[in-house]
Amino acid sequence: MNPLKTDLNGLKLKNPVTVASGTFGFGREYSEFFDLSTLGGISVKGLTLKERLGNPAPRIVETRSGMINSVGLQNPGVENFIREEIPFLRQFDTRIIVNINGDEPEDYARMAQILQRADIDSIEVNISCPNVKSGGMLFGTDPEIAYQLVRRVVENTRHHVMVKLTPNVTDIKVIARAVEEAGARAVSLVNTFNAMAIDIHTQKPVLFRKTGGLSGPAIKPIALRLVYEVYEAVSIPILGMGGITNAEDAIEFILAGASAVALGTYIFVDPMAPVKTLEGIEAYLKEKDVRSLSEIIGKAHE
Amino acid sequence: MRLLTGRVTENAAVNAQVFRMGVRMDEPFEFSPGQFVNIRVSEYDVPLLRRPISISRRIDETTIEFLVKVEGIGTRQMGQWSQGTRVDLIGPLGRGFDIEGFDKKAPLLILGGGIGTAPLKGLAQELADRGYERVYVLNGFKEDPYGKEDFKCFEYRVIDESKEPVYVTDYLLSHWGGIAFQGVFACGPMAMLRRVKEIFREGEIPVQISLEEKMACGVGACLGCAVKIKCGNFQHRYQKVCVDGPVFDASEVIFE
Numbered sequence: 001m002n003p004l005k006t007d008l009n010g011l012k013l014k015n016p017v018t019v020a021s022g023t024f025g026f027g028r029e030y031s032e033f034f035d036l037s038t039l040g041g042i043s044v045k046g047l048t049l050k051e052r053l054g055n056p057a058p059r060i061v062e063t064r065s066g067m068i069n070s071v072g073l074q075n076p077g078v079e080n081f082i083r084e085e086i087p088f089l090r091q092f093d094t095r096i097i098v099n100i101n102g103d104e105p106e107d108y109a110r111m112a113q114i115l116q117r118a119d120i121d122s123i124e125v126n127i128s129c130p131n132v133k134s135g136g137m138l139f140g141t142d143p144e145i146a147y148q149l150v151r152r153v154v155e156n157t158r159h160h161v162m163v164k165l166t167p168n169v170t171d172i173k174v175i176a177r178a179v180e181e182a183g184a185r186a187v188s189l190v191n192t193f194n195a196m197a198i199d200i201h202t203q204k205p206v207l208f209r210k211t212g213g214l215s216g217p218a219i220k221p222i223a224l225r226l227v228y229e230v231y232e233a234v235s236i237p238i239l240g241m242g243g244i245t246n247a248e249d250a251i252e253f254i255l256a257g258a259s260a261v262a263l264g265t266y267i268f269v270d271p272m273a274p275v276k277t278l279e280g281i282e283a284y285l286k287e288k289d290v291r292s293l294s295e296i297i298g299k300a301h302e
Numbered sequence: 303m304r305l306l307t308g309r310v311t312e313n314a315a316v317n318a319q320v321f322r323m324g325v326r327m328d329e330p331f332e333f334s335p336g337q338f339v340n341i342r343v344s345e346y347d348v349p350l351l352r353r354p355i356s357i358s359r360r361i362d363e364t365t366i367e368f369l370v371k372v373e374g375i376g377t378r379q380m381g382q383w384s385q386g387t388r389v390d391l392i393g394p395l396g397r398g399f400d401i402e403g404f405d406k407k408a409p410l411l412i413l414g415g416g417i418g419t420a421p422l423k424g425l426a427q428e429l430a431d432r433g434y435e436r437v438y439v440l441n442g443f444k445e446d447p448y449g450k451e452d453f454k455c456f457e458y459r460v461i462d463e464s465k466e467p468v469y470v471t472d473y474l475l476s477h478w479g480g481i482a483f484q485g486v487f488a489c490g491p492m493a494m495l496r497r498v499k500e501i502f503r504e505g506e507i508p509v510q511i512s513l514e515e516k517m518a519c520g521v522g523a524c525l526g527c528a529v530k531i532k533c534g535n536f537q538h539r540y541q542k543v544c545v546d547g548p549v550f551d552a553s554e555v556i557f558e
Contacts, residue, residue, distance in 0.1 A: 022524070022525075023519075023523065023524060024523055025522065025523040025524075025525075028522075029519070029521045029522045029523040030521070030523065032303060032304075032521075033304075033305060045525075053538070053539055053540055054525060054528060054540055055528075056528070056530065056558070057515060057516075057527070057528045057529065057530075058515075059516075059525070059526050059527075059528055060516050060517075060518050060524070060526035060527075061516065062349060062350060062351050062516075062518075064348075065347065065348070065350055066350065067350065067351060067518060069518075069524070069526060071524070071525045071526065071528075074525050074528070074540060216350055217347065217350065245347070265350075265518070267519070267523075268351060268352070268518040268519040268520075268523075268524060269342065269347065269350060269351065269352065270342075271305060271392070271521075272305065
């Protein structure tokens with residue numbers, strides 16, 4: 001038996017290491033560094049109904065142990081994605097997780113319909129993008145809107161539905177429960193934290209849109225705590241992420257309650273980090289004589 | 303592009319802000335002028351992100367040279383690397399200068415501003431190696447000019463703005479305005495590149511400019527390094543400096 005396999009409530013992964021949306025494009029770039037079949041899953045760059053140009057530069061700024069981005073969902077649109085990118089991704093033995101975004105709640109339902117016949121493994125409903133004018137994170141901060149929106153997606157698809165949560169709320173558990181009730185099969189958390197950097201010479205915010213989303217090692221302890229809290233609040237599985245750099249970080253998330261993890265920003269630093277993380281988890285399970293990953297998911301709560 | 307390793311062969315100050323660093327790669331390294339690499343500064347992740355640095359020129363089959371200006375904690379650390387320091391880089395990256403299709407005897411112009419002269423050294427070397435006979439180089443520096451000895455060319459002019467208050471673009475118009483350049487290659491501050499584009503716009507002379515933008519991945523995945531490009535369907539679209547550039551046709555770039 002494969003000790004690494006894991007299950008996000010119907011989305012079966014051969015191992016718990018995935019890559020987070022927005023940090024891996026559609027896989028093409030990093031396929032030059034390692035075999036994408038190594039990964040449990042790939043969450044693709046966030047998609048919208050129609051092609052989107054994204055925000056003007058500057059879009060990124062590095063801060064201590066992290067980076068703030070304000071890309072603004074630049075993407076080719078869901079239909080171009082289906083036509084151009086799915087055939088490429090399907091060459092690999094990995095799960096395709098499709099991150100969807102909208103200006104209006106109904107955009108998500110439309111995208112779910114469009115993806116109905118697409119050869120994908122999961123829809124990740126992104127109600128947590130901080131970098132767009134309308135929609136995005138707004139939907140993920142109101143439990144009623146989140147519920148209705150997710151409900152409509154679930155009604156419009158046969159695919160596994162996962163919801164990506166924002167940490168920019170007073171109580172993430174409330175939102176997690178709302179989307180669970182709406183029929184989400186899993187939750188992924190966390191998206192980036194609203195943040196800012198100011199250039200002291202120009203005396204203005206660095207990013208064109210002034211604020212953006214903070215990611216990287218700086219957010220890991222907070223993301224970990226949020227995963228821990230959500231694990232106690234819902235019974236659906238968690239895909240945990242936020243500043244993971246290596247196997248130790250990933251194992252912390254698993255012990256906090258994540259059934260699988262995603263690496264993101266750190267891939268920019270070390271493209272091989274997902275592979276190394278997987279090897280490290282495997283070694284840890286051996287060392288601790290754990291026969292199945294499921295034995296340690298949420299173990300920090302015991 | 304690949305993850306590669308090498309070692310610092312030498313690291314020397316060029317002036318108070320700029321250093322010249324040689325790196326011998328562990329295997330033969332192919333690149334074209336204008337390409338760059340994304341260097342990991344610290345294995346302890348301070349700073350976190352790699353630093354995109356343009357390749358200045360080739361020293362030998364495996365050794366390349368960088369000219370780097372100290373701007374922040376990343377470049378400052380790199381300036382302190384001693385001989386033998388291990389270097390972890392991703393490269394070669396991006397699209398360099400297109401030097402095909404020019405008449406070997408026709409005049410070509412290389413225009414550099416400050417640290418923007420770095421990738422132009424390798425370009426001048428490549429043009430010389432390929433037998434281009436009339437390459438004019440015009441470099442401007444705010445102060446403490448450097449690099450003249452490495453530019454192989456037909457004519458070289460350097461402007462030290464601390465002694466001679468004139469921009470390279472003004473010098474170009476007043477002194478080299480009568481030369482029928484067939485192609486122009488430029489790298490330097492945005493204001494300079496914008497002016498170069500204006501100067502040559504009407505002459506239908508191809509102008510290639512090398513841009514700089516903050517980057518995270520350097521390989522096209524993060525969409526951080528956006529540059530505004532003219533486009534038919536939309537008013538504009540964004541391209542990635544890291545993979546679509548860093549060298550662009552100036553006529554396509556929208557300057558803000």
